[in-house]
Amino acid sequence: MANTLNTIFKATPLTVADIQNPAADYYIIKLNYATDRHFDWKPGTAGLFTLPHQKNTGSGFRFFSIAGVPDEHAITIGTRTGKTASAYKAVLTHLHKGDRVNLRGPIGSFGVKNDSAPVVMIASGVGVTPFRAMALDLTADQTRPIKLIQSAHGFHLFQSDFEGVAQKNARFEYLPVESGKDAQTQMLATIKELGDSAYYYLSGSSKIVKANKQFLKQHGVPARQIITDVQFGY
Ligand SMILES: Cc1cc2nc3c(=O)[nH]c(=O)nc-3n(C[C@H](O)[C@H](O)[C@H](O)COP(=O)(O)OP(=O)(O)OC[C@H]3O[C@@H](n4cnc5c(N)ncnc54)[C@H](O)[C@@H]3O)c2cc1C
Numbered sequence: 280m281a282n283t284l285n286t287i288f289k290a291t292p293l294t295v296a297d298i299q300n301p302a303a304d305y306y307i308i309k310l311n312y313a314t315d316r317h318f319d320w321k322p323g324t325a326g327l328f329t330l331p332h333q334k335n336t337g338s339g340f341r342f343f344s345i346a347g348v349p350d351e352h353a354i355t356i357g358t359r360t361g362k363t364a365s366a367y368k369a370v371l372t373h374l375h376k377g378d379r380v381n382l383r384g385p386i387g388s389f390g391v392k393n394d395s396a397p398v399v400m401i402a403s404g405v406g407v408t409p410f411r412a413m414a415l416d417l418t419a420d421q422t423r424p425i426k427l428i429q430s431a432h433g434f435h436l437f438q439s440d441f442e443g444v445a446q447k448n449a450r451f452e453y454l455p456v457e458s459g460k461d462a463q464t465q466m467l468a469t470i471k472e473l474g475d476s477a478y479y480y481l482s483g484s485s486k487i488v489k490a491n492k493q494f495l496k497q498h499g500v501p502a503r504q505i506i507t508d509v510q511f512g513y
Pocket of ligand 1: 325341342343344345356357358359360361364365366367368386387405408409509510511512513
């Protein structure tokens with residue numbers, strides 16, 4: 280218990296390596312370890328990020344899913360600012376290379392639950408962040424079908440990473456779609472193909488995760504096979 284509390288409350292110091300704005304209000308932020316202290320997480324979980332030495336950051340912290348795997352030896356996060364960035368994100372997205380960010384956690388238990396069942400990941404918008412971690416982690420797993428249905432209008436965050444996983448793993452199927460309706464079409468085809476042998480992982484805003492969960496249940500997927508990650512705040 281003392282160890283768990285220690286990992287959650289003791290900060291892992293990071294420094295900004297790179298901030299990209301690949302499209303519209305999307306940001307990809309790469310952070311390096313600032314010291315020998317490294318972070319340990321299970322792909323799919325999140326962290327609590329604070330911005331020490333920065334002023335005017337509003338509440339001063341946000342939760343972000345860690346969009347990478349420990350093997351990358353760095354921490355990647357993905358976010359959106361909306362039309363007007365919150366005080367926190369206005370500061371975050373304008374940090375400079377070398378600026379300090381603190382990470383605490385890991386937070387949550389989202390991630391692949393089963394070593395053999397097919398994996399179906401269903402993302403809306405920036406909800407795709409935990410799936411970059413889970414997909415990279417499954418790159419070498421050719422024992423079962425793995426699908427990612429990524430619904431986003433116009434821009435699909437981390438698309439090239441997912442295409443890279445699909446190139447390396449013939450059992451990984453990447454299905455980017457442009458709308459919730461197209462996502463439902465893919466979900467129906469997937470249910471027809473895999474039924475309830477699969478686990479269905481949902482990530483996104485509370486509203487969309489709820490709607491997708493309802494849709495899956497209506498089409499025969501048992502609730503116990505549906506694992507959700509709600510990115511509260513959207
Ligand atoms: C486990 C977990 C993982 C997450 N992973 C990610 C991730 O990978 N990427 C990501 O971008 N986000 C993620 N989030 C959500 C993230 O923590 C933020 O809540 C989210 O990004 C919104 O932050 P913001 O600063 O843009 O908006 P905020 O300032 O936090 O506002 C959130 C919402 O509340 C509204 N709001 C704010 N203040 C007020 C007010 N005074 N009155 C009325 N309405 C108000 C805003 O309009 C907005 O709709 C995650 C959350 C959790 C819990």
